[in-house]
Amino acid sequence: MLILSIIFLLLSNAVTLRRDKSILYSRVAIIVLLYSSIIAINSLFISSLAKGIGLYGGLFHATAITQNFHIFIFIISAIIIQLTAFYPRRVLLDLYSSLSFIGKLKLQYKKSLLIDKDGEQFKIIEYPLILLFIVSGAVFLISTSDLVSIFLSIELQSYGVLKTSTLRKAANQLHLLERQHV
Numbered sequence: 001m002l003i004l005s006i007i008f009l010l011l012s013n014a015v016t017l018r019r020d021k022s023i024l025y026s027r028v029a030i031i032v033l034l035y036s037s038i039i040a041i042n043s044l045f046i047s048s049l050a051k052g053i054g055l056y057g058g059l060f061h062a063t064a065i066t067q068n069f070h071i072f073i074f075i076i077s078a079i080i081i082q083l084t085a086f087y088p089r090r091v092l093l094d095l096y097s098s099l100s101f102i103g104k105l106k107l108q109y110k111k112s113l114l115i116d117k118d119g120e121q122f123k124i125i126e127y128p129l130i131l132l133f134i135v136s137g138a139v140f141l142i143s144t145s146d147l148v149s150i151f152l153s154i155e156l157q158s159y160g161v162l163k164t165s166t167l168r169k170a171a172n173q174l175h176l177l178e179r180q181h182v
Helices: 002-015 019-043 064-082 127-142 147-181
Strands: 053-055 060-062
Touching: 002 019, 002 127, 019 064, 019 127, 060 064, 064 127, 127 147
Parallel strands: none
Antiparallel strands: 053 060
C-alpha cells in the first residue's frame, strides 16, 4: 500500500499545476500511513509471525518485533505530516480568538478577519512524497536481512535528503533572480 501510494502521489505531482494542493497531498499521505498501520496491526495476528517469515527469498524478514516497529514508524510519520496538513490561521478580533463565541453560534469567520491565509511554507507539494520515501526506506531497513537490501533501503531514505537539497537550491536561485529584477 505504501509503495502504490508513492507511485500515485508521484504521478499526481507530475501533472498538477497548482502549488496550493500540498495540504491535500498531506492529508492523503496521512490516510495512507494510518491504513498502513492498521494493516500492520492486523498482521500481528498471523500465528507464523512469531517464528519469522522470510520474504522475497530471504531478502526481508518479518517478525512481530519488526511489525511493532513498522506500526510505530507509521504513526509517528502520520503525526509529522499532520503538522503541515492544515493552514495555521490567526484571527484578528479578540472576540473570535476565545471560546466565548461557541455559545453564540458564530462558527464561520469572515475571510477579511483571517491572516496567514496563504502560507508560503505550505506550498512545497513534494513534502508528503519525500516523507513517504523516507518511511518506506525505514520500513525496509527494519525488516532487511541482506547487505544489498540494507544498501537499497539506505538509498531510498537518502532520496529525501537529495530532493530537499534540490528544492532548497531552486528556491535560493529563485530568490536571487527576484532580487536582481527589483
